Amino acid sequence: MNARSDAPRFLNLFQIRFPVGAICSIGHRVSGVILAAAVPLVVYALDRSLAGPQAYARLAAALATAAGKTAVVVLAWALAHHALAGIRHVLKDVDVGASLGTARRSAWLVLAVGGIIALATAVLVA
Amino acid sequence: MKSVLTGLRAWTVQRVSAAYLLFFLLFALAWVAVHHPMSEAQWRAWVTSGGMREATMLFFAALLAHMWVGLRDVVLDYVKPLLVRTAVLGVLALGLAALGSWTALILIRA
């Protein structure tokens, strides 16, 4: 039996219960995109850091502002979560921790450690 | 029609580049943490020292490859109209190429 060509589909993401692995995974994507969006800024910072003592001092001052510190904390979270989820991912590829129980625990672990690293960075730069 | 960087090959590029990114970032972050706070002269000497300049260039090469595969995956998932998708991927490719040239210039001139 076929549906009409204009048949409705149920796909309301707010009415679907996502397992922890899905949360970890969407975090991997979001953090990857955040990191990618920050790369031009990082390259610009690299440029300034090598453009003489004055430019270097100005960069250091910019990083010490509230906006600079916030950026550092966000990037620390993104990098920590992305790298940890990436390692989990590659281990799963080679069949380490591929069972559902282990994968759930490692997803929790990645989310928690990512959060802890972000908090620790916030405390450090504050 | 099979583009060069799809399927298994793209997947492999993603993993190999990730391994180098991880290795380099851990090393660089540890170095910066140990030498904090750093003077401008110290920083410049480190970045331009033998080996480090090349390792940094390789890092950005791996990063751009990693970003291309990763962002293309994201675009394929969410951007459906073929024309828009081609345009977005084109802009992305140009942007990454520009970033690569800029980074190379910075590191060569430094």
Next chain:
Amino acid sequence: MQFLIYRYDPQSGARPHMQAYDLAPGHGEHMLLDALIRLHEQDDSLAFRRSCREGVCGSDAMNINGRNGLACVTPLASLKEPVTLRPLPSFPVIRDLVVDMTRFFRHYHAIRPYVVDDDPPPERERLQTPAERAELDGLYECILCACCTGFCPSYWWNPERYLGPAALLQAMRFIADSRDHATGERLEFLDDAYRLFRCRSIMNCTEVCPKGLNPNRAIDRIRMRMLKHEV
């Protein structure tokens, strides 16, 4: 017991809506499907599929309180009220909880779900050693219910071209079969941007498989086989 059920009638042309039902307990129903059958006695316009009522035929997959599962093996006691039932996410709805499985089976056929062997038939059966047979464990048990594919975000975004976890688990089932001679072709077929490589190892598939299978692991195994095949 309170129920909230997705209703859609293609004849009326009205948008789908949620309808509340109340079922007096006490008729010895244990599983969600038992309750649905009694609700159907109250309101025979309510449509859903079922056949074996014991987790074998794979026809009563649906979204139950936000997760996909088979109504016939979901104990009522495990469900929070109101029990909210919707059709499999992203599948075209024919009526109420009944969805169109055409594309799902098209993807299944695409992986050639049969042993390919062009050699002349042997005198006797094509035998397997017990070890070769054991390679099929965790793969052959699939009942094609589509709980997994209907819960896979990669499939939601690419239903036309990504084959989805159920078809890929079956792809691994025939790659793993010692009697099949088309392993190379099978691996090359799957090596493009979409058919297999949309999988991001989210593992939503494994979370909801009512047979306890692990499609994500099968997909990872196919990738490893591809890697070996390339070198």
